[in-house]
Every structure is written in C-alpha cells, then in structure tokens.
Amino acid sequence: MSFLSVKKLSKHFGGLIANNEIDLEVEKGEIRGIIGPNGAGKTTFFNVISGFYQPTSGSVTFKGQNISGKHSSEISKLGVVRTFQRAALFPDFTVLENVVIARHLRANNSLVSAIFGNQKKAEEANVKRSAEIIEFLGLGDEIDSLASNLSHGHQRQLGVAMALATEPELLMLDEPVAGMNSGEKAVMVGMVKKIRDEWGVTVLLVEHDMRTVMNLCDRITVIDFGEKLAEGTPDEIKNNDKVIEAYLGADDSVA
C-alpha cells in the first residue's frame, strides 16, 4: 500500500476550483516532486494535505490512516511535516534553540515536571539530537548564531532542520530552493538526498526550478489548472507533450 495516498482531492474557494480531484500515490522512501506553472494549485494542494486548509472533497491517507480534515498540528504529530516557502523561524532564538523548540513535539516531560524537575537533564537528549540534526545538515558552524542573522540559504536549511527535529516519516518541502543561488541550491539538493538516503525519510516537494527537480526526484507529478496533467520519471516528463505545452504554450508555428 502506498505510504501517502491522495484520492480525488478537491479544494474550492467559493467559485474558484483550486484543486480538482487530484490523485497522488507516494511510495515509502521515494523523493517525489510536484511541478506546474504558476497558479496551478500546487501550494494549495500542499496546504490541504498538511492540514492548513480543509479539503472540499476527497481523501488523504497516510500509512493507512485517514488524515483528511485533521488539524495541522495533529498531522505533524502523525509524522507528516511541511516546511514553508518563506523563511519560517523564530528570530529571537539561536539556531540550536530553534531546533530544540522544534523538538517540543517529541519531548516527553509534562508541564508539571517541566516546572519542578531538573530542566537541564530533561533537555539533554533533545539538545544532543538537535545538534546532530544541525551537523547533519551542514549548519554546524552557525549553531549558536541568532536565527535572524543567517543568510537566506541557511535560513531555509534551518527550516528543514526544524522539520526534521519532529522525526517525520514524510517530509513535505515547499519550494525548498526558492530564492537561492546555484551554490546554495546544490547544497540543498545534497541535503535532501542525504535525508532520504541516510535517514529513510520520504520526501514530497513542490518546486519551480526544473534542473533541481530533474536532478532530485525519483518521480514527478505535474499539475496544471488544478488538475493532474502527467506523472512519471524525470525523463518521461521531460519529453511529455502535454507538459511542454502547459509550460511553453501550444506549439505556435512561426508564421
């Protein structure tokens, strides 16, 4: 059975149909890309799956469990975590503190023990794990820097680190290389591969940057005008007429 199974998912905003009966099956351990022209409905699709929007109809099933309509924090608890297009972080805290806060979900002391118990000891495991994640993603040098002082590329990496801190099984990346230069992009690509290869996290990502997507993804789904247009391996998609038409317009013969 598929790891993540989306069946006939629709999202309407009043009269606007942003997603129209989209199907998607993601296998465990794959890196899956979602691409499509601007305004195609990719981010809406993302938001519905991760619980930030309610679906109008259709279902989302994760590891056999129905998660459609659940609240976003609940979906995160079940192991599906998303990142944001913007640099989402807590600016007043350091990189390490940011990731430790993200460990909150997996920390296991109650409110009462937080007040009365030994705070340092309880946090030890969390701090250690957070430092591991930060090292793994190559942010080790910035571990004590204030999050607001990081470069854009590093900030996006921090966003990924925070998502990883929740020990997700499915990581949803929203335009992970947006706004990056080619060096930063390469770093991010390497990071995503590492996350899948070494930690076994399944990745679903939305992206505009073609080269990155072709490089990174095992399979690609194309969405246009809120509907699934095509699906397949990078090579298949590259040569798919419908996809080419969607991106470049109909083949106008030069008059």
Place this chain on the structure above:
Amino acid sequence: MLKSNSMFIKRWWPAAIIIVVFAFAPQLFETFWGRMGMYKLVLLQVFLANVVLAQSYRLMTTTGDWTLCHYILMGMGAYTTAILAKFYGIPFYLTIPVAAICTVGVSFLIALPLSRTIGFAFFIGSFALGEFVRYIWEKMHFPFGGSRGLSNIPRPELGQSGDWYFVDFSSRMDISNLYYGTLVLAILALILLYRLDTSRFGNAWKSIYSDSELCESIGINVTRYRILIFCVAGFFASLAGSLLAYQWGAIDPDNFGMIEMVYLIIWVVVGGVKTYWGPLIGVASMSLVFELTRPFDEFRPLIFGVILISSLVFMPGGLEVLIPRTAQFFKNLVGTKEVS
C-alpha cells in the same frame, strides 16, 4: 558541580539581597517608624501580591494575548478563598490551592469562546466575559455577598494553641506573621513562574507569539496552548487573590473593577514584558509613584493616565529595555573584571 554553583551565585546575588531585605522588613519598618511601622507592612504585602499578579499577567502575554479579565481571575481566587475560610472554616493551606483550582476552571471556561479570536477581539471579548463574572458576584447574595461583598474573613491559622507548630496569627503578632506567610508564598510563586518561563513550555508560548503557523507545522496545537496558558496564568492570579483576601479581610465586587485592571496594565506596560524582570520594575516604580502622589490623590488617575500614554508612545518596550544599557553603564564605570 562547583562550577555551576558559583555561576548560580553570580547570577542570583541581587535577588538574594532583595529577599534578605524583605525578610528583615518588619524589623526595619519598626526601627524607622516605630509602632506605626508594623502597619505599614501591609503596603509591602500588597506590593508582593501585586508583583505575583503582574508576573502572572506577563506570563499570559508571552503568547501575545493580552486580556482584560485578569483582575477578575484574581478576584475569583480572592472570593473562593474568602468563602471557604469564612463559611466553612477551612484552613489557609487548603483554601489557597482549592481557590486556585476553581480559578483554573473559570479560566478555562472564559478561554474557550475566546480561543478562536486573536488580538483586539480577544481583548474585548475577555473584558466582556470578565464583567460577566463580576455581575455574578454582584447578583448572588449567597455565597458572594452581592454588591456588599464579604467581610470578616478570618485570618489564616496554623495549628491550635499548644501544638508545637502553632503560629500565632490572631494577636498583635499576626501582622508580621501574616507578612512572612505572604512573603514565602510570593517567593515560591515567583520561582515557579520563572521556571515556567524558561522551560520548553515557556519557549513554546513565545514561539506562538513569534510565528504561530510555524508552530502548527512542528506539532504545537496553538489553540490548545493558548487555552493552557490562560489557565496557568489564572492559577497564579488566584494565588495573588488569596493573599489579598486574607490581608484585606473584606472584599467586594468593586475591588476588582476596570480601574484596577487598567492599573495592572500600567504596571506591566511601564515595566515591559519581554524579560522576566519587567513586571517587577513596573510594579515597583508605579507603587512608588502611587505613594508619592498620596497628597494629590484626586489627580492620581490623571497622572497615571499621562504615564500610560507617555509610556506607550515614547517607550513601548517598557523600562526593562533600560536594563542592559544600565548594566553596561555600570560595567563601564567599574571596569569589567571577568574575562568574557
């Protein structure tokens, strides 16, 4: 181990000095003002309760939620304590926790309808719901005493005369013993509030203020945490209320009205809420102004109104923003001894 102990002392010595000063206050007051000094101790007791209250309000604001019903939550603690002590003769070590639990329940009920609103509607909604509670106090003659309130609240007692642990609250000794009881409870409350603030929950609440969408994605259910902080803040507000009920000996609904709530806001705004120490500065400075303006007490609201407006317009961060600057100033004067 030794290292962490010395760091502890280095950080906390100012607080230790303040606690010692407070501990010797009864003697100091008696020395300065003679017999009248002991009665002036009441001022210090009120100050301590206000500090706990202000600190609990600051806790509330860490998620960015400012309420207008906080004083009512304190009133809940005061009324519950008064009712249990006066009508049922229950000792203080039970009335105070039971009152706190009841207040948490009321906080929960108030927080529920507010949990889907933010910012301004939250503020006003909390105001209206708080007033609702106050109307209940005014309408119900039993057990709240209606608009006349409750009087003759019995003083707290520890043991019966003859028990080895008997503490005499019921004679001329009672003023200073009551003071010490208040001091101990206040210090405990402040320590708990500090630990909460620095715990992972405290960080979670601050993160909600920073970026609630991000919090949702890392598994923090923002609505649930907002309700939680409302209840926890209510718990501590109730403690302050219990202290005041025992000190004043009589309470009525007018003690917990809008004017008092605005004063609470003034303390917290003037002091600042970003750090833990802001409210302490606010309560201390405003209490000082309050005392100094005794000769002009009909102009007091005007003076405080001007202070509030000036603070919000000219120094919105509160006086606490001056702390790092002041500390730096002194460091430069003295010359730093430690190697950073």
Place this chain on the structure above:
Amino acid sequence: MGLDILPQTIGNALVLGSIYAMVAVGLAIAFGVMQMANFSHGELFMVGAYCVYVLYTLFGWPFELAVIASFPIVAVIGVIYERLIFRPTRGNVLAGFMATAGAGFILQVLISEWYGVGLPKSVQVPYPGGSDFLMMAISWQRLAIIPVTIAMVFGLWYFLTKVKNGKALRACAQDPEASVLQGIKLNKMTALAMAISGGFAGVGGALMAPIVSVNPYMGHDYAIIAFIVVIVGGMSSIPGAVLAAFILGFIHTFVSTYADSVYGMMIGVLFMAIVLIVKPTGLLGNVKV
C-alpha cells in the same frame, strides 16, 4: 407583568437600540478606517452629556442647540485623540487602545475637577411628559432619540456614499495603501474618522443627559455595551454595528423589563460569547481582527 407592557417594552428597546447604535457606529468607523480602538469611548459619551449640562442647564441655551453643539465639541476631542495617541501608535492596535484607557482617566479627572464629583448632576427634561405614541407609554424625551438617530445614521450613510471625503474614508478602510496611491491623505482620513467617532458618541451622551444621571463615570456601562455591539456586528462594519445595536437593545430591554438589568447585561455578554464561538468575525464582519 405580561403582554400589556409589550408595546412599551418594544418602544424602550427601540430607544435603547438607537443609543447603542449611536455609540457603536462611532467605534465601528474609527476601527474600520485605521484600527483605532478607543477604550474611553464611554468618556466621550460622558463629555457629550456634560456639554448639555453646561450649555443647557448652566448657560440656558436651547436644548436642541446644546445637542447640536456637542457634536463638534466632542469631535474635536476625537481629533486630539487621533493626533496624540493613535498616530504615534499606528500599527499597534493594542497599544493605542491601552493608551486611550489613560486618556479616559484624564478626561474623568478633568471633568471631576471642573464640575465636581459629589452629587450627580441632573438636567431638566426639555420634552416633559409621557406620550401615548403608537400605544407605547414612553416619555417624549426618550422617543425623541429615535428620529435623531435615524437622521444621523442616514446622514452618515449619505456622507460615506455620496460625498467625496466620505468615499475617501471608505477607500481608506478597504485598502490604506491603495488609497494613499490615489492621493488620499491618510492623516486627514484618520482625523476625520475620529471626529465622526467622537461626534456620534457626544450626541449620544447629549441625548441621554436628561434621562440618566450625569456624572464623570457614567460612560463606563455604555463603553462595554458599545464594544459588545461592535464585536457582535463585526469590528469594522457600520451596518453590522447598527444591526447588532438593535438586537442587543432588544435583548437588554426585554430581559431587564421582565427580569433584571444586570441579567440583561449578562445575557448580552453570553450572546456575544456565542457569536464569537460560531462566527468569530461577527454577524456582518469579514475582517479578521
């Protein structure tokens, strides 16, 4: 007690609804234009009442003139609020709101010092006697409030839809940035909104002066109600404010007549709580506050 007082209760409800509308519309417009929330809106109401006390009772002006004069007088105070409090705190709704609490204190002390706080002032009733209008046994004084409110709300509607500055106000409420790009001066609009806000509150107080006791703290209850009305109606919606004003006026009057005025307030608050749970943006509102 029963159906025989029904027409009268309806009449009283209409009167109360009118006063609520007068006060709440002022709040709604200030909030709608630039999120200016005035904690001491009740004190503006109070100043309006004192205008009538001073001009009509002390100086002997005709009542109508005193009421009309209260509009510009309190409007000016509104403009002062805008300049000294709302402009410096623009962008931070809560800060402005709390600062106005301080302003309320200031107004209360000033009025107390000027006119004393001892016994509440009473203003003679310019339209004495009870009417039997439409079978409602209501005093003419109260009845007079309804047409004045209708006229003023209609006037405001006309201003907002047909007059250039009024239309500019609406543009500002919808999109401040776009308005500035169109050449609308933001500061002029905020001042105008606060002037209208103050004016309406002032007239509300002026009309109520002969009916209730005039003292520096009289505004308190009206402030709470105004806020409940605005929340129920939708924070920046003027039609919402009018609608909610009458709904709450009816609730309060009926509960007060058949039970108790404090219960009336309590039910009003409960109604607000229900609206907040079911539709947090208010009955006619769609602004996420």
